[in-house]
Amino acid sequence: MDYCITTENLTKRYGQEIPVNHIHLAVPAGAVYGFLGPNGAGKTTTMKMLLGLVHPTEGSISVLGQNVNEKNRLSILRKVGSLIESPSYYGHLTARENLEIVRSLRNLPKGEIDEALDAVRLTGTGNKQAAKFSLGMKQRLGIAAALMGRPKLMILDEPTNGLDPAGIQEMRKLIKSLPAQYGITVMVSSHLLSEIDQIADYVGIIRKGELVFQDTLAALHAKSNCRLALRTSNNEGAAALLPKAKHAEGWLILPQLTDEKAAAASLLLAQKGIGIVRMEVREKSLEDIFLEMTGTEAAL
Amino acid sequence: MNAMKALKLEFYKARRKRYWLIAAAISAVQALWLIWGLRNMDASQLAQGYLHSLYQFAVLNSIVLPVMTGVLVSRMCDIEHKGSALRTLFTMQPSGSLFDAKFFCAGIHLAAVVGFQIATILMVGQIKGFSTPKPAGALVWYFGSQLLCSLFLALFLQILALRHINQFIPLSAGLITGFLGLMAMFFPEGVMRLVPSAYYGLLSPVHMDWNRAARTVSYYQVPFPIMDCMLLTAALVILYWFGRKQFMKREV
Ligand SMILES: Nc1ncnc2c1ncn2[C@@H]1O[C@H](COP(=O)(O)OP(=O)(O)O)[C@@H](O)[C@H]1O
Ligand SMILES: [Mg+2]
Numbered sequence: 001m002d003y004c005i006t007t008e009n010l011t012k013r014y015g016q017e018i019p020v021n022h023i024h025l026a027v028p029a030g031a032v033y034g035f036l037g038p039n040g041a042g043k044t045t046t047m048k049m050l051l052g053l054v055h056p057t058e059g060s061i062s063v064l065g066q067n068v069n070e071k072n073r074l075s076i077l078r079k080v081g082s083l084i085e086s087p088s089y090y091g092h093l094t095a096r097e098n099l100e101i102v103r104s105l106r107n108l109p110k111g112e113i114d115e116a117l118d119a120v121r122l123t124g125t126g127n128k129q130a131a132k133f134s135l136g137m138k139q140r141l142g143i144a145a146a147l148m149g150r151p152k153l154m155i156l157d158e159p160t161n162g163l164d165p166a167g168i169q170e171m172r173k174l175i176k177s178l179p180a181q182y183g184i185t186v187m188v189s190s191h192l193l194s195e196i197d198q199i200a201d202y203v204g205i206i207r208k209g210e211l212v213f214q215d216t217l218a219a220l221h222a223k224s225n226c227r228l229a230l231r232t233s234n235n236e237g238a239a240a241l242l243p244k245a246k247h248a249e250g251w252l253i254l255p256q257l258t259d260e261k262a263a264a265a266s267l268l269l270a271q272k273g274i275g276i277v278r279m280e281v282r283e284k285s286l287e288d289i290f291l292e293m294t295g296t297e298a299a300l
Numbered sequence: 301m302n303a304m305k306a307l308k309l310e311f312y313k314a315r316r317k318r319y320w321l322i323a324a325a326i327s328a329v330q331a332l333w334l335i336w337g338l339r340n341m342d343a344s345q346l347a348q349g350y351l352h353s354l355y356q357f358a359v360l361n362s363i364v365l366p367v368m369t370g371v372l373v374s375r376m377c378d379i380e381h382k383g384s385a386l387r388t389l390f391t392m393q394p395s396g397s398l399f400d401a402k403f404f405c406a407g408i409h410l411a412a413v414v415g416f417q418i419a420t421i422l423m424v425g426q427i428k429g430f431s432t433p434k435p436a437g438a439l440v441w442y443f444g445s446q447l448l449c450s451l452f453l454a455l456f457l458q459i460l461a462l463r464h465i466n467q468f469i470p471l472s473a474g475l476i477t478g479f480l481g482l483m484a485m486f487f488p489e490g491v492m493r494l495v496p497s498a499y500y501g502l503l504s505p506v507h508m509d510w511n512r513a514a515r516t517v518s519y520y521q522v523p524f525p526i527m528d529c530m531l532l533t534a535a536l537v538i539l540y541w542f543g544r545k546q547f548m549k550r551e552v
Binding site: 101 | 313394
């Protein structure tokens with residue numbers, strides 16, 4: 001597979017604290033990679049390291065196929081748009097002037113400014129000072145700046161934070177559309193499981209600086225496996241016959257079974273004269289999985 | 301990154317910030333001060349007009365320019381803090397390039413202020429009829445020395461203004477340095493050399509003699525204070541090297 005970002009042993013230490021601890025990221029090209037973790041898990045620190053805004057204590061970073069070092073950092077970042085934490089802008093300059101700075105620094109043609117404003121629907125307010133923008137507009141201006149020069153990769157840190165519900169929906173739609181519409185790979189962080197579930201194709205889950213899961217969203221969903229829960233006329237006897245089953249409040253929870261094994265189990269119980277009284281399917285929710293992996297209640 | 305482009309960008313970012321207004325206001329006040337001081341001088345005093353003006357301006361600078369530089373530099377750096385602009389900027393521009401461009405931009409404003417002072421002296425000399433020929437050497441020397449002091453202060457205050465989001469810190473540092481400039485002449489020689497704003501006077505081409513008995517003031521040109529000049533230049537170079545390095549290590 002083609003990766004836009006990979007890291008090896010990426011680590012950041014602040015004194016005793018290790019906000020990012022030997023992380024091996026792998027962000028596949030051409031999709032949305034959701035970087036999920038509770039507040040304080042190390043998402044921002046990781047993304048800042050990818051952009052060279054924070055210096056790693058240890059480990060290496062490769063972006064767009066090149067190993068990043070202090071010499072080539074800015075030339076690689078010419079193809080990377082970013083939005084980290086709160087919006088970043090010059091308040092006394094208009095939206096257009098803010099983008100002019102980006103244009104000038106990246107040697108882009110004049111037309112890019114209008115295109116970028118258009119993409120985030122700020123065309124009508126291009127000549128207003130950014131300080132007078134609402135948070136949502138500032139955030140959109142940040143996206144416009146990130147879009148300048150048609151990046152191959154966008155690194156977005158909690159871009160929906162602080163937006164109103166309509167703004168959130170709009171931002172999510174925009175992010176989801178980036179790979180198909182502009183061919184941009186997106187790495188987007190969030191502390192909201194439901195958000196990542198909505199927009200991402202791949203998921204990395206970070207907990208206290210450690211990457212505890214990294215795979216496709218589908219693989220995460222697959223973890224929410226179905227299990228059979230039984231109540232029988234003789235739970236003790238049934239448990240003796242099915243040693244892998246677990247007791248839970250008068251129920252027997254079977255491990256995940258193939259159809260054949262499930263059939264064999266029910267026949268076995270019938271042969272031994274144990275009747276099945278109740279039967280249900282238990283499915284772990286994504287929230288349960290998130291809770292297991294991060295030790296934190298999923299925020300929705 | 302191209303230094304010229306970075307400097308242009310600094311001026312672009314200065315839009316609506318009117319840094320020059322502070323510089324212009326200070327220059328105007330200094331010009332009025334000079335004209336006021338010359339208002340009832342007789343011919344013998346006017347013969348010393350150029351030296352008088354150069355001396356007066358250097359003293360005034362040691363008090364006023366640190367404060368003005370503090371205001372100028374903190375305004376220039378504050379635009380980066382407000383709206384956390386550095387987080388995006390540093391993905392496009394090397395931090396060292398920004399540091400240099402800001403310093404250059406401040407330097408250009410300060411050069412304009414000192415240049416305006418010289419223009420004021422020449423103009424007032426013309427109007428008031430200073431009888432001696434224009435002391436070209438002293439004027440050039442004055443320009444260089446006053447600019448050197450101002451650059452040192454600008455650099456010192458810029459390091460503070462970039463390091464701290466709270467601009468009260470560089471602003472009060474400017475005020476304190478200005479106050480020390482006022483007090484410096486009462487300090488012992490050795491201590492005086494530790495006060496950056498004292499160098500406006502130390503490096504000035506003109507010194508003053510106050511004759512207590514006759515109650516007269518006379519000005520005289522001094523030999524070039526090569527040691528003091530080298531001391532300040534060395535301090536400037538070290539501060540630049542150190543401050544720039546620290547800034548480049550900064551995480552945003
Ligand atoms: N400059 C810093 N100095 C010390 N600790 C820091 C610094 N920046 C971040 N941290 C710590 O690193 C941890 C992770 O922070 P962060 O990356 O912002 O998490 P997230 O973005 O996932 O909420 C936090 O505990 C925070 O206190
Ligand atoms: Mg964060």
